[in-house]
Amino acid sequence: MRLTSFTDFGLRALMRLAGEPERIFTTDEIAREFEISRNHLTKVIRQLAAAGIIATHRGAGGGFRLARSPHDISIGEIVRALEARQALVECFRSDGGACALTPRCRLRSRLRVAREAFLRELDGTTLAECAYPARDGSPPVPFAA
Template sequence: MRLTAFTDFGLRALMRLAGEPERLFTTEEIAAEYAISRHHLVKVVRDLAAAGFIETRRGTGGGFRLARPANEISLGEVVRALESRAALVECFRPDGGQCALSPDCRLKGHLARAGDAFLRSLDAIPLSDCAVTSIPCRLKTAVPA
């Protein structure tokens, strides 16, 4: 399985929030710590809030933090929420994609079972097991291309 960058950023942000659950974080802060795009992170934060993983506060002194305890959030739950737009393969798309093998494809069922097994294994892992309290300095600065 390959997760999208969107889900990767979401998991990283949640891991950081889990490390200091009472603290409010800003998108600028998380983006700088992980050397990722703030613009992209804003979209991730929006989806995390809509899915009920984080709560946000606007204005001066605002930011975001976990909406519930990290031990009550499973990695599988997060991945399902953030990967809902990304189909594992084209034929899993809501519109069926452009697969020339459908409806006779025998691969689809195997891939569906593998994807389900992957998510079930992540269901057993609480976010609290992955909490991060600080970011190593090497991650704080982007490496020049």
């Protein structure tokens, strides 16, 4: 399964947040650190907030941080949240797409099974296991609920 840049940026940001789960980060900071588009990252952050994976803070000192412990967030949950808008193939779209092969396609069911196996595998890995260390190299700090 090919992940979109949307999911790639989200995973990078979340891995960094997991390294310092108590800290509030800004979009500018993450975009600079990973050399990714700030505008694109802003959209990713909105979707992660809507999914309850991160919490946003407005005003002076605002930004975002993990909404839950990285031990309680699976990579599968993240990928599902970020890939919800992007169908793997046209026939997986919510409107069914317009693929001419759909009536007799033998690939669709196999792709569906493969996608689910991929996501099940990611469900077995937590964000804490993939935490990206702080810039100073210190180990990840435990999340205090």
